[in-house]
Amino acid sequence: MKVLVTGAGGTLGRAVLPRLRADGFDVRAMSRRPRHDPAAEWVVADVETGVGLAEAVDGVDAVLHLASQPNSRRTHRVDVLGTRDLAVAAGAAGVAHLVYVSIVGVDRVPYAYYRHKLAAERVVAAGPVPWTVLRATQFPPFLDALLRTASRLGPVIGDPAVLAQPVDQHEVAGRLSERLTAGPLGGIEEYGGPQVLRFDEAVRAWRAARGSRRPLLPVRIPGRLGSALRAGGLTTTATPTGRRTWADHLADTYGGTGRR
Incomplete structure (x- = not known):
């Protein structure tokens, strides 16, 4: 299966490319600027302007859409209108599966960027290509x-x-690789980490790993946003979950245990 990965140079993209290759996918990576990677085919295309999208989707079986522009005046153009343009181009090219990566809480947390991500989900669901979110x-x-x-x-x-x-x-x-293998879900799946942490718990572990004594200055987030965040709007009860914990990340990054 040949897969186009948009936003391939981002945090998730850098994890996705080697995983897909290891799982036997033929990977075409997409970015706005030219890149060189002997292990993958890179193409230049821009979700914001639409330039190069038709060429990028030509000949691929599936599109894994990671590209996003958070917290910017360009967010609507990139995340919503750009996703629509990508879906239309993919449909015209006969792409069989469009996988869109979104964020847990976009339907519960009243945050501007999340409203754009939720709108993009709806664009994908209404589009011409069988889909998974x-x-x-x-x-x-x-x-x-x-x-x-x-x-x-x-x-x-x-x-x-x-x-x-x-x-x-x-x-x-890894979960995205499994979803590509399984084919279009025609629905939304949530995927979270193995443990839910309060902010103060995450801070204590972070300070321990870094050997820091910086105190926590509690500031309550007001309004509906704060209420949603304290109520677990960014968390999920869906299974399966990942296995690596916050403490594992801290140990890898700082050498400390991340435990108190």
Whole structure:
């Protein structure tokens, strides 16, 4: 099976490409700028403008759509309209399966970027190509980067009761490979990490792994957004789940145990 991977240079894309190759897929990787990778065929195309999409989807059996533009004025153009253009091009090319990667909570958490992701899911479902949507919880590198940003002023600033369920991006890559093999689901699957953590628990493990004594400065997120995050809007009870924990990520990244 030949698979086009959009957003192939991102965090998930870098995990997906080697996994698909190891599982026997013929991979065509797509990015906005030229790249060289002797292990994969790279093509240049732009979801935002539509330039190169017809050529990118030509001759592939499936499309794994990872490309996204979070927190930007371009998000609607890339995530919603760009997804529509990709689906139309894939349909015209006779592609048999479009897999779209979304985020757990897009239908529950009132956040602007999530509204665009939910709209893109609906575009895929209404489009001309048999489809699957895989919603994943947050990747550990994202949570790690969030904590580094939240501690720029000294203490780690955040709402201690917010719930997260980090899932390793390599395990998500494995699940996507399984979904491609299984064929179109015509529905939505959620995939999360093995444990749900409060923000303060994640911070304590992060500080332990880094040998940091930065205190947690609790700041309650107001309104409907805060309520949704504290109620577990970013988590899922779906099975199966990944196996690698937040502590595993911290041990690999910082050498500490990530346990307290």
